[in-house]
Amino acid sequence: MAKKLRKQDLGELQSSFKELSDFLSCPFEEAQSVVETAIASGECARETSSVLEWIETRFIPNVVFIDHLGYAEMCINALRTVPRITATDFGSSRQRDLGQLWADMTRGYLGELAVKRYIEREFAIAISLGHELGDLEDFLNSDIKEVTLNGVTRPPHVAVGIKTMKINALWLDIPNAQFLHSDFHISVKVKAPRDHLFSFFKSISVFKDKVLKLGTDHALITADESERIFTEIPDFGRIAAYVCGFVPQHAPYRDLDYGGRKGTKNFTVTSWNGPLRDGDFERIRTRESAHRVQLEGIGQLSHDQGYLFNSGSLRWRPDDWKEFVDQL
Numbered sequence: 001m002a003k004k005l006r007k008q009d010l011g012e013l014q015s016s017f018k019e020l021s022d023f024l025s026c027p028f029e030e031a032q033s034v035v036e037t038a039i040a041s042g043e044c045a046r047e048t049s050s051v052l053e054w055i056e057t058r059f060i061p062n063v064v065f066i067d068h069l070g071y072a073e074m075c076i077n078a079l080r081t082v083p084r085i086t087a088t089d090f091g092s093s094r095q096r097d098l099g100q101l102w103a104d105m106t107r108g109y110l111g112e113l114a115v116k117r118y119i120e121r122e123f124a125i126a127i128s129l130g131h132e133l134g135d136l137e138d139f140l141n142s143d144i145k146e147v148t149l150n151g152v153t154r155p156p157h158v159a160v161g162i163k164t165m166k167i168n169a170l171w172l173d174i175p176n177a178q179f180l181h182s183d184f185h186i187s188v189k190v191k192a193p194r195d196h197l198f199s200f201f202k203s204i205s206v207f208k209d210k211v212l213k214l215g216t217d218h219a220l221i222t223a224d225e226s227e228r229i230f231t232e233i234p235d236f237g238r239i240a241a242y243v244c245g246f247v248p249q250h251a252p253y254r255d256l257d258y259g260g261r262k263g264t265k266n267f268t269v270t271s272w273n274g275p276l277r278d279g280d281f282e283r284i285r286t287r288e289s290a291h292r293v294q295l296e297g298i299g300q301l302s303h304d305q306g307y308l309f310n311s312g313s314l315r316w317r318p319d320d321w322k323e324f325v326d327q328l
Contacts, residue, residue: 042312074109077131111164111188114241158183175306203236245314265291
């Protein structure tokens with residue numbers, strides 16, 4: 001990322017990195033990376049005062065922690081559905097096996113659970129998610145199935161899409177016509193390690209009491225090797241989910257609403273707020289007299305139409321969320 005912290009800033013922010021490290025139960029370096037992602041995505045400026053304000057007013061208040069039981073529920077919900085859907089990524093021909101699809105769907109469901117818990121915590125509104133067995137098309141428009149308020153349960157008045165991303169993601173990218181399928185799109189950044197499913201299996205003794213035991217019982221591996229393998233699998237810990245913000249479908253978006261910086265040859269787009277149309281990057285290239293146009297952090301997209309938002313352009317303040325839940 002281009003907006004790395006300066007040495008002076010690093011010195012001033014040591015205590016803040018330590019605060020985040022303790023809050024997230026993660027190494028110091030990972031906490032620093034979370035801050036650098038916030039800067040690169042436009043959620044805060046590089047100056048120390050801006051970073052401190054972001055930590056205290058945006059990041060920490062909007063984090064939800066998912067415990068072992070919450071993970072188990074989402075893992076089971078994904079298992080209900082995953083065998084029935086195609087193992088092909090949307091918009092691509094890359095094939096995923098059932099295990100990879102299960103892990104990816106579980107991660108996505110963790111983001112949806114985070115939104116559920118966040119709304120319940122902040123607004124005392126219970127919501128249910130569309131995770132029961134059914135056709136995938138039934139759940140494409142809204143990830144919120146029902147809301148319960150004042151003892152009354154009903155379908156939501158608006159369709160809500162929840163997009164789960166990794167903690168270091170900079171962009172809310174909604175390709176093709178998906179943006180028009182929901183009235184609101186919520187972005188959640190989940191700090192789940194790549195091996196989150198393996199860690200969960202370790203926590204419920206799938207490896208020690210089943211797989212590795214089978215190996216030692218039949219002399220496929222030694223007891224020492226079994227212990228080494230088991231120890232090297234990361235332990236499961238509670239998962240932090242940062243409910244980053246949302247965008248409404250019905251807003252006065254402008255064409256080519258972007259910002260960025262010009263390098264020696266190329267132009268790097270660092271912010272975008274609205275529609276992305278075929279030929280937009282070429283128009284920017286001409287406008288900025290650049291050799292090439294690329295997006296901060298990811299370079300190029302796999303598509304050229306849809307809606308695109310950097311995290312810094314999302315709506316996230318308490319008043320924004322109040323306006324959102326009032327429409328639920």
